[in-house]
Structures are given as C-alpha cells and as structure tokens.
Amino acid sequence: MRLQSLNTPAALIDVERMNHNIERMQQRLNALGVSFRPHVKTTKCEQVVRAQMDAGARGITVSTLKEAEQFFASGIRDIVYAVGMAPTKLSQALALRRQGCALKIVADSVPCAEAIVAFGREHEEAFEVWIEIDVDGHRSGIAPDDDLLLTVASTLSTGGMRLGGVIAHAGSSYDYDTHDELVRIAEQERSGCVRAAERLRAAGLQCDVVSIGSTPTALAAEHLEGVTEVRAGVYVMFDLVMHNVGINDISEIALSVLTTVIGHQSEKGWAIVDAGWMAMSRDRGTQRQKHDFGYGLVCLENGEVLGEYVMTGANQEHGIISRPGRPDHEIAKRFPIGTRLRILPNHACATGAQHPAYQAVGPDGTVETWPRFYGW
Amino acid sequence: MRLQSLNTPAALIDVERMNHNIERMQQRLNALGVSFRPHVKTTKCEQVVRAQMDAGARGITVSTLKEAEQFFASGIRDIVYAVGMAPTKLSQALALRRQGCALKIVADSVPCAEAIVAFGREHEEAFEVWIEIDVDGHRSGIAPDDDLLLTVASTLSTGGMRLGGVIAHAGSSYDYDTHDELVRIAEQERSGCVRAAERLRAAGLQCDVVSIGSTPTALAAEHLEGVTEVRAGVYVMFDLVMHNVGINDISEIALSVLTTVIGHQSEKGWAIVDAGWMAMSRDRGTQRQKHDFGYGLVCLENGEVLGEYVMTGANQEHGIISRPGRPDHEIAKRFPIGTRLRILPNHACATGAQHPAYQAVGPDGTVETWPRFYGW
Numbered sequence: 001m002r003l004q005s006l007n008t009p010a011a012l013i014d015v016e017r018m019n020h021n022i023e024r025m026q027q028r029l030n031a032l033g034v035s036f037r038p039h040v041k042t043t044k045c046e047q048v049v050r051a052q053m054d055a056g057a058r059g060i061t062v063s064t065l066k067e068a069e070q071f072f073a074s075g076i077r078d079i080v081y082a083v084g085m086a087p088t089k090l091s092q093a094l095a096l097r098r099q100g101c102a103l104k105i106v107a108d109s110v111p112c113a114e115a116i117v118a119f120g121r122e123h124e125e126a127f128e129v130w131i132e133i134d135v136d137g138h139r140s141g142i143a144p145d146d147d148l149l150l151t152v153a154s155t156l157s158t159g160g161m162r163l164g165g166v167i168a169h170a171g172s173s174y175d176y177d178t179h180d181e182l183v184r185i186a187e188q189e190r191s192g193c194v195r196a197a198e199r200l201r202a203a204g205l206q207c208d209v210v211s212i213g214s215t216p217t218a219l220a221a222e223h224l225e226g227v228t229e230v231r232a233g234v235y236v237m238f239d240l241v242m243h244n245v246g247i248n249d250i251s252e253i254a255l256s257v258l259t260t261v262i263g264h265q266s267e268k269g270w271a272i273v274d275a276g277w278m279a280m281s282r283d284r285g286t287q288r289q290k291h292d293f294g295y296g297l298v299c300l301e302n303g304e305v306l307g308e309y310v311m312t313g314a315n316q317e318h319g320i321i322s323r324p325g326r327p328d329h330e331i332a333k334r335f336p337i338g339t340r341l342r343i344l345p346n347h348a349c350a351t352g353a354q355h356p357a358y359q360a361v362g363p364d365g366t367v368e369t370w371p372r373f374y375g376w
Numbered sequence: 377m378r379l380q381s382l383n384t385p386a387a388l389i390d391v392e393r394m395n396h397n398i399e400r401m402q403q404r405l406n407a408l409g410v411s412f413r414p415h416v417k418t419t420k421c422e423q424v425v426r427a428q429m430d431a432g433a434r435g436i437t438v439s440t441l442k443e444a445e446q447f448f449a450s451g452i453r454d455i456v457y458a459v460g461m462a463p464t465k466l467s468q469a470l471a472l473r474r475q476g477c478a479l480k481i482v483a484d485s486v487p488c489a490e491a492i493v494a495f496g497r498e499h500e501e502a503f504e505v506w507i508e509i510d511v512d513g514h515r516s517g518i519a520p521d522d523d524l525l526l527t528v529a530s531t532l533s534t535g536g537m538r539l540g541g542v543i544a545h546a547g548s549s550y551d552y553d554t555h556d557e558l559v560r561i562a563e564q565e566r567s568g569c570v571r572a573a574e575r576l577r578a579a580g581l582q583c584d585v586v587s588i589g590s591t592p593t594a595l596a597a598e599h600l601e602g603v604t605e606v607r608a609g610v611y612v613m614f615d616l617v618m619h620n621v622g623i624n625d626i627s628e629i630a631l632s633v634l635t636t637v638i639g640h641q642s643e644k645g646w647a648i649v650d651a652g653w654m655a656m657s658r659d660r661g662t663q664r665q666k667h668d669f670g671y672g673l674v675c676l677e678n679g680e681v682l683g684e685y686v687m688t689g690a691n692q693e694h695g696i697i698s699r700p701g702r703p704d705h706e707i708a709k710r711f712p713i714g715t716r717l718r719i720l721p722n723h724a725c726a727t728g729a730q731h732p733a734y735q736a737v738g739p740d741g742t743v744e745t746w747p748r749f750y751g752w
Contacts, residue, residue: 007464007465007468007752008462008464008752009752010752041692041693063654063692063693064693083638083650083693083694084638084639084648084650085638086384086636086638086650086713086714087713087714088383088384088636088714089383092383108639109639109640109713111712111713111714112638112639112713115713115714134641137644139641139648139689139691139694139696140638140639140641140648140694171691260462260464262459262460262461262462262488262516263460263484263485263488263516264485265510265515265516268513272460272515272516274459274460274462277659277726278439278729279752281657281658282657282658282659282660282723282726283653283658284658284660313515315515315547316417316439316725317417317439317440317459318459318515318516320515336487337462337463337485337487337488337491338462338463338464338487338491347658349692350653350658353654353730354729354750355751356750356751357751374730374732374750375731375732375733376383376384376385376386376655
C-alpha cells in the first residue's frame with residue numbers, strides 16, 4: 001500500500017523518525033549506564049514495541065493489565081504495571097504470574113500492601129512489589145523521607161511478598177521548558193528515588209531496583225548514579241507538548257494524522273478537514289504552554305511543515321484549519337477540496353489511542369498497517 | 377453479571393435513564409410533528425440505536441462511513457452521512473448504495489458538487505445529495521441567502537444527481553445556557569434552513585427534506601414549521617456540558633465511568649482512582665461553562681451524586697478526585713482503597729469513544745455488555 005491510497009483520517013507513523021527516536025533514547029541511557037524499560041502505553045502496538053526491544057530495551061512498563069496480557073502473549077516476560085494496584089485486580093495479576101509472566105506490581109500505602117499480602121498468602125504467591133516514590137508532588141507515591149515508606153515495605157516484606165525496588169515518575173517535568181529546569185527536576189527525581197532506596201536498605205530491607213523516568217527527565221539527566229533503570233513512553237513518537245518542553249524538534253515528531261480537506265469558509269479563512277477530535281483526541285496540552293498549537297500543527301501530505309497553519313477548532317469528525325492572527329482568505333485556493341494534509345499532534349499517547357491501527361510509512365513511501373489495541 | 381463484579385474502569389449505561397431520554401426526545405418531536413433521525417455517533421452501539429429506532433426514530437445520522445456500513449449491516453437502510461463528502465470517499469458511498477443502502481451524502485461547495493457529479497456519472501449512480509446550510513457560522517455550510525446555494529444545487533441537479541434536501545446543525549447552541557437564548561438559536565436554525573429550502577423550491581429545484589438539529593435546539597424549539605426532520609445525538613446519554621447548557625438534570629445523565637480508588641494524598645485532599653483521561657477522554661467541555669466539573673462529577677457506586685467532589689486532574693490511567701476549594705483531608709477515610717465510584721462525564725460522545733463496550737446496568741442491577749466500535 002502507498003500513502004496516497006490511504007483512507008482518511010489515518011494515524012501515520014514515520015518509521016525513520018520513530019527509529020531515530022528509539023536510537024536516541026537507547027544510546028543516551030546506554031551512555032548513562034542504566035537499563036531502559038519503555039512505557040508501552042504510548043502506542044500499545046506490537047511492531048513499535050518490538051523495535052524498542054530490538055534496540056536494547058529490557059522489559060516494558062504498562063499502564064493497564066490488558067497491556068501486560070497482550071505483550072506477555074507476544075513474548076515479553078519482564079513487565080512492571082506502573083499504576084497503584086487495585087485489590088480487585090490481584091486475581092488478574094496472579095493469572096499472569098501463574099502463566100510465567102515476571103509481573104511486578106506497585107504499592108504506595110499500607111492498605112494496598114495489606115491487600116496484596118492477604119491475597120498473596122491466600123494464593124501462596126509471593127508477588128514482586130515495587131514501592132512508588134513521590135519525587136515532585138505530581139500524583140501518587142510516598143515521599144522519600146516519609147516513614148510510611150518503611151511501614152509499607154515492612155508490611156510487604158514480613159507478609160512474605162518480594163520487595164523488588166522503588167519506582168518514581170517526575171510527571172511535573174512536563175511543566176517546564178528550559179534545560180536548566182529539566183536538569184533540576186531530573187536530579188530531583190534521581191536523588192529522591194535513590195534516597196528512598198537507601199533508606200530501605202539501611203533498614204535491612206531489600207531494594208534491588210531503582211526505577212525512574214519520564215521522557216523529559218530521561219533526556220535531561222546529567223548522571224544517574226544509584227539508578228538501575230529508566231522508563232519513558234512518549235519519546236518514541238514525540239509530539240508538540242514535548243517540543244514546547246524543549247526536548248524534541250518538530251522534525252522528530254513521528255506521529256501525524258492524515259486528513260482530507262472537505263470544505264472552506266473563505267471569509268473566515270477556514271479550511272474544514274475530515275479529522276476532528278475523534279482523530280486528534282481532545283488533548284489540548286499545548287494550551288497552557290509557550291506556543292499553543294490548537295489541536296495540531298499542519299503539514300503537507302509529504303510531511304513538510306506549514307509553520308503558520310494549525311487546527312484551531314475540532315468537532316467530532318470536523319477539524320478547522322486556519323492561520324491564527326492572519327486569516328488566509330485564499331485558503332480555498334491554497335488547500336482545495338480533496339487536498340491531503342498531515343496534522344502533528346499535541347500528545348502522541350492521546351492521539352494514538354483514538355485509532356485502531358497505525359499506518360507505518362517507510363522511507364520509500366510504502367505503508368504497513370500496524371494494529372494497536374485499546375480498552376482494559 | 378452484576379455491577380459489583382465489573383472490572384474498572386468501565387463505561388456504564390443506566391438503561392432506565394437512557395430509555396427515559398429516548399422517550400423524552402421522541403415524544404417532544406412527535407408533538408412538534410417532525411420525524412426524528414438520531415445521530416448514532418454518540419454511542420456507535422447497536423443496542424442503543426435499536427432502542428432509539430424501536431421508540432419511533434426513522435433512519436439515522438452518521439459521522440463516518442464506517443458507522444453507515446455497520447448500521448446498514450445491522451438492518452438500517454435510511455442513513456445520512458452528515459459530514460461534507462470527501463471525493464475520495466465516493467467509492468465507499470457507492471458500494472453502500474449498490475448494496476441497497478439509501479445513503480444520502482452532503483455537499484456545501486461547487487468543487488464538492490462537481491466531484492460528486494463526475495463520479496456519479498462515471499458510475500451511473502444518481503447520488504442523493506443534501507446541501508449543508510450554515511445557520512449560525514458554527515462550522516460548515518452555505519448561508520441561506522448566499523447565491524452559492526443555487527449554484528451548488530444546479531450543479532448537482534443538472535449533473536443528474538438527486539437533490540434530496542437541506543441539512544443544518546446549530547452547533548453554537550452549545551455555547552448558550554438560558555432558555556431564551558436556546559429558543560432564539562433554535563428558531564434561527566429552523567428559519568434559516570426553511571428559507572434555504574424555499575429558495576431552492578422557488579428556483580424550481582427539488583427540496584423534499586428540511587433537516588435540522590442539535591440536542592439543545594431540538595429540546596428548545598417552540599415550533600418547527602417547514603421542518604421535516606430533526607437530528608440529535610447526545611440526548612440519549614446527556615452529560616455535564618448539556619447540564620450546563622440547561623437542558624438536562626444531573627439525574628438524567630445515563631453514562632458514567634465506574635472506577636476504583638487506588639491511593640490517596642491526604643495532605644492535598646486527593647483520592648487517586650484508576651480512571652484517567654483514557655477512560656474519561658480529554659474533553660474539558662465544562663471548562664468554559666458556568667460550572668467547571670473538571671474531568672467529571674463523582675458519584676457513589678450506586679449512582680448517588682456527591683455534589684462537591686470532582687475529578688480535578690487526569691493522567692492516562694490515573695484520575696485525581698478532590699473537593700475544589702475545600703480540601704478533604706479525611707478523604708482516605710471517606711473513600712478507602714478499593715472504594716468504587718462513578719464519574720459522570722463532561723461529554724458523552726467523547727467518553728464513550730474511549731471504551732470498547734458499554735456495561736448496560738438494568739434497574740435490577742444486572743449488567744449486559746453492549747459492544748461499540750470505533751475507527752474509520
């Protein structure tokens with residue numbers, strides 16, 4: 001199949017850019033001397049994850065147990081489910097482990113640890129549990145210096161579970177946009193998680209793994225002393241939010257949505273396209289950043305960026321393309337009906353999730369369909 | 377299956393509320409003396425659409441040709457594809473018509489009309505085309521008094537296509553929140569579309585159908601003289617955006633997302649749940665309305681609304697539940713780990729789209745799985 005014969009809207013992966021992004025991250029983490037465990041929530045796509053593994057990744061991170069099930073079925077054994085364990089999901093986790101999956105689960109509270117211990121004992125399963133560390137107040141986890149850390153660890157350890165390590169995610173790194181700030185938050189993520197591990201070890205508790213990561217901190221960290229592995233997801237595609245954070249060029253964004261012009265409102269300078277929020281997602285992540293790209297940045301079908309045109313509005317299956325601040329009343333001539341455009345997304349994880357498959361475009365213009373899954 | 381045994385997150389439909397909403401709209405349009413053609417883009421679910429048809433709907437509206445294909449396969453023949461026709465999609469439309477689907481397509485420009493005529497002639501198919509009318513500057517369409525209307529109609533008619541009617545959607549009705557404003561925009565939608573039909577007829581052109589509609593205008597219109605049918609989609613579920621517009625009570629919202637509490641940050645008054653934006657969508661439609669519900673309004677598992685708690689933040693598979701303006705430091709006691717909550721969504725179309733299936737909860741607490749599809 002060729003790009004020109006694809007139905008629209010379609011989620012395109014530029015395979016060359018994707019491979020470049022995979023290499024960039026893997027080489028960086030090799031240089032920093034840590035293992036890499038990509039977060040597969042970004043693509044939920046076997047072909048992409050295989051490329052990440054082939055490049056040197058060891059194990060994967062998942063955001064749902066369905067991802068764990070699907071990727072275990074495709075041959076990946078070393079999986080961490082990086083969302084705090086809901087007690088009702090323990091039977092699903094047990095089933096995976098009984099099939100031979102080296103699944104690790106996460107806890108950050110005594111009630112959660114107690115539920116894991118109770119279920120594990122009942123089923124004679126020593127779950128491997130990682131304790132979630134809060135390094136930036138972003139979301140979940142236990143602060144490194146909080147004594148709760150030792151209580152949760154003791155609960156798990158004395159309950160017969162295997163204390164595998166500590167895991168942190170500096171999600172607030174997305175809020176910065178200078179190199180110095182990213183270096184600082186990366187160091188905060190590293191030092192906080194390492195400190196938590198050291199406190200556990202000092203208390204005689206086991207803590208082999210020190211797992212940290214977000215795409216911005218992975219690319220900004222100056223050293224990773226004490227860290228054993230890094231996790232990152234969106235780097236494989238990059239996007240406009242990450243561009244505003246300052247870690248990728250526009251030319252590194254590997255995901256775009258192919259769309260067709262279906263109408264115009266010339267007085268307003270609008271072209272209407274057949275990709276709306278269903279194809280782009282409702283993610284407006286660049287809204288509060290230094291450059292607001294609306295629902296996405298417009299490129300020609302061949303990928304050439306048209307710097308000034310963005311998707312300024314989106315309904316379910318309609319997108320509005322315009323030139324903010326300088327309406328283009330000749331837009332019907334510039335982009336006649338039937339013109340095909342590519343839209344670079346704000347957030348690759350959210351945009352990908354709207355599509356049953358990616359269309360992987362090779363350097364020679366041939367296209368392969370790479371399925372992705374969804375749901376829980 | 378029972379509600380209590382569902383995995384989370386899950387998209388729940390309260391079947392009683394859904395049936396109430398279907399009855400409410402159908403009875404209103406019966407009273408106004410017009411046909412009803414529901415927009416199935418909201419649910420893409422056979423069981424929901426069957427309930428709409430059983431209650432009296434005649435034909436359906438779709439936002440993608442995939443919806444047309446799926447619902448034609450399930451036995452519905454009378455379908456309007458309410459998005460401006462992309463020339464490259466004409467072969468897909470032709471295939472549907474050749475199979476016996478009474479598919480109508482939409483045009484609002486000369487180039488589009490010309491493309492339809494050229495393709496129709498080439499394949500000896502007299503496509504039924506409706507002309508899109510712009511009644512409020514919201515998106516697409518031709519203004520009722522614009523002479524382009526007659527040019528497009530003549531192009532189609534002399535080209536051998538069947539001029540079926542005019543179609544308008546007052547999408548700006550979502551921007552209002554008082555009864556008087558909704559009545560006004562409903563009348564603007566009605567009168568604009570009827571005027572366009574009259575102009576066509578006065579020019580000797582055929583125009584049997586006058587199709588208008590949005591959920592707010594359908595429920596606010598005082599009369600629909602000259603209109604032959606109304607379209608509406610989100611009314612079947614309702615949501616928080618529509619509640620802010622003023623057309624449904626919270627107690628009429630039929631869609632919610634079932635979620636489980638997986639952690640807390642008590643100092644901040646947060647409970648962390650296993651439904652993030654992947655389960656809720658990134659739709660923040662209430663952000664610019666009179667009441668901002670964050671990513672959704674929190675209810676107990678049984679559906680009882682907890683007025684003050686909303687989902688204030690969302691990552692991919694994490695939601696943050698809190699009480700805006702008055703942090704609840706006892707939240708870990710109020711919603712212990714494992715507590716199940718329901719979240720009412722901002723926008724039912726966007727939230728539904730994130731789920732492979734609905735879980736339809738009957739009045740007796742039994743649950744049926746109703747699949748939904750996605751993609752193009």
